Amino acid sequence: MNTVQELFTHPTLAPCIVEGSRTHSYGDVIEGVKRVQETLRDKNIHPQDIVALNTNGEATSIIALLALLDMRCSVLLINSRWPPSMATEAVERVAASHVVTGISLNEIEVQPTPNKRPKPSWAVDAAVIVATSGSTGTPKLALLSLSTLLASAQTVAPACALTPSDRWLLSLPLFHVGGLGILFRTLITGSCLSVSRSDEVYGDPATTHLSLVPTQLYRLLGDARSPELLQTKKAILLGGAPIGARIISECRALSIPVITTYGLTEMGSAVTLASKQLLSDGDTVSLGHPLPGVEVKLSPDGEVLTRGPTRFRGYITPEGLSLPLVEGDWFPTGDIGEILADLTLAIRGRRDAQFISGGENIHPEMIENALTALPGIMAACVVPVPDAEFGCRPSAFVVSARPNLDISEIRESLRTLIPSFALPIAIQEAPIELLTPTGKISRVLAIRLANQG
Numbered sequence: 001m002n003t004v005q006e007l008f009t010h011p012t013l014a015p016c017i018v019e020g021s022r023t024h025s026y027g028d029v030i031e032g033v034k035r036v037q038e039t040l041r042d043k044n045i046h047p048q049d050i051v052a053l054n055t056n057g058e059a060t061s062i063i064a065l066l067a068l069l070d071m072r073c074s075v076l077l078i079n080s081r082w083p084p085s086m087a088t089e090a091v092e093r094v095a096a097s098h099v100v101t102g103i104s105l106n107e108i109e110v111q112p113t114p115n116k117r118p119k120p121s122w123a124v125d126a127a128v129i130v131a132t133s134g135s136t137g138t139p140k141l142a143l144l145s146l147s148t149l150l151a152s153a154q155t156v157a158p159a160c161a162l163t164p165s166d167r168w169l170l171s172l173p174l175f176h177v178g179g180l181g182i183l184f185r186t187l188i189t190g191s192c193l194s195v196s197r198s199d200e201v202y203g204d205p206a207t208t209h210l211s212l213v214p215t216q217l218y219r220l221l222g223d224a225r226s227p228e229l230l231q232t233k234k235a236i237l238l239g240g241a242p243i244g245a246r247i248i249s250e251c252r253a254l255s256i257p258v259i260t261t262y263g264l265t266e267m268g269s270a271v272t273l274a275s276k277q278l279l280s281d282g283d284t285v286s287l288g289h290p291l292p293g294v295e296v297k298l299s300p301d302g303e304v305l306t307r308g309p310t311r312f313r314g315y316i317t318p319e320g321l322s323l324p325l326v327e328g329d330w331f332p333t334g335d336i337g338e339i340l341a342d343l344t345l346a347i348r349g350r351r352d353a354q355f356i357s358g359g360e361n362i363h364p365e366m367i368e369n370a371l372t373a374l375p376g377i378m379a380a381c382v383v384p385v386p387d388a389e390f391g392c393r394p395s396a397f398v399v400s401a402r403p404n405l406d407i408s409e410i411r412e413s414l415r416t417l418i419p420s421f422a423l424p425i426a427i428q429e430a431p432i433e434l435l436t437p438t439g440k441i442s443r444v445l446a447i448r449l450a451n452q453g
């Protein structure tokens with residue numbers, strides 16, 4: 001299965017997308033794709049063009065995306081939280097000819113861009129362009145072919161026991177590789193995608209599968225109604241951010257079917273997946289074994305390297321595609337990992353997050369894990385701030401389930417968990433503007449805020 005047309009072989013009356021009270025069948029989606037393509041052609045969009053798509057997580061943007069991919073276009077997925085200037089810069093970087101916005105199931109708005117540059121050589125087949133979060137503040141634009149996304153979906157769907165009678169909630173944005181993974185897993189299996197926005201759908205009995213980041217799961221566990229409802233799910237994929245042992249232990253105690261995962265944009269979503277909830281010695285969270293066809297190993301300095309059929313084609317640059325591989329066609333992820341005794345993967349942190357304070361190596365993830373192990377702390381991000389004596393010191397932003405943080409209590413608890421030189425000089429509640437659409441605290445934005453003034 002390598003084309004959009006092959007996704008449309010399921011029974012036409014079978015539910016494909018549930019949006020609030022409306023259900024769109026596979027037949028409805030097929031007709032919607034055809035009508036959108038008529039508009040695209042009328043607006044002078046041709047096969048293999050580069051087109052930007054405003055994604056809002058609704059059925060309209062899904063139909064538009066499928067229509068463009070069926071025309072073998074390369075589609076830049078615009079982050080709905082980008083400011084206009086950032087979206088314009090991304091459109092210019094990829095030399096997109098048009099910007100498309102979904103209006104209704106069968107209607108789109110198409111705006112031409114001022115681009116006059118010739119079409120880049122990499123625009124040859126159906127692909128999506130996804131912005132990575134980036135550690136420098138400027139997102140990299142990763143090119144993933146449709147065949148790569150389908151290959152990823154074909155490895156993950158069986159591991160989650162996804163069947164045509166199931167329903168997966170689109171709980172991650174479509175401009176995020178996690179959201180794309182949910183979309184294509186449902187399409188290849190003939191199952192149903194729920195794009196409802198209300199938090200109530202997490203407890204909808206018809207929803208059998210969820211993809212969550214730890215912050216989302218933590219909030220659900222804090223709702224007295226949620227644990228019982230989560231127990232009814234067939235699978236809850238958990239990833240996208242560091243996973244604390246405490247939340248896994250709580251899920252195990254409640255018989256909530258959490259499956260830990262490790263993935264990245266450049267590998268089309270998941271790389272490893274745990275077949276069961278695992279905790280190794282020392283409360284290290286296992287992220288499972290590599291998926292079929294995907295390989296993982298560690299470099300001599302502990303960096304996670306991976307390769308396989310789900311790898312992206314490269315980053316888009318003015319000179320063309322840049323594919324930073326090391327010997328043996330391995331992709332260096334930038335994550336520091338450990339292969340556990342059961343040959344599963346655990347992640348220790350990011351290479352580019354480490355900094356030195358007073359001659360000591362500070363690993364932010366160690367401090368963040370200690371913070372999220374404390375009651376009421378759902379997420380944490382530790383960043384360096386300048387210090388005259390030590391060069392720099394750690395400063396922490398947290399997302400709390402409590403209305404008022406007791407900083408002194410947190411600080412005293414941390415003293416029993418981490419070395420004194422790693423204690424944050426400041427701990428504060430993360431303002432809403434630091435949170436990403438998936439609920440993580442943006443390290444780049446946190447660094448900027450911590451260093452203002």
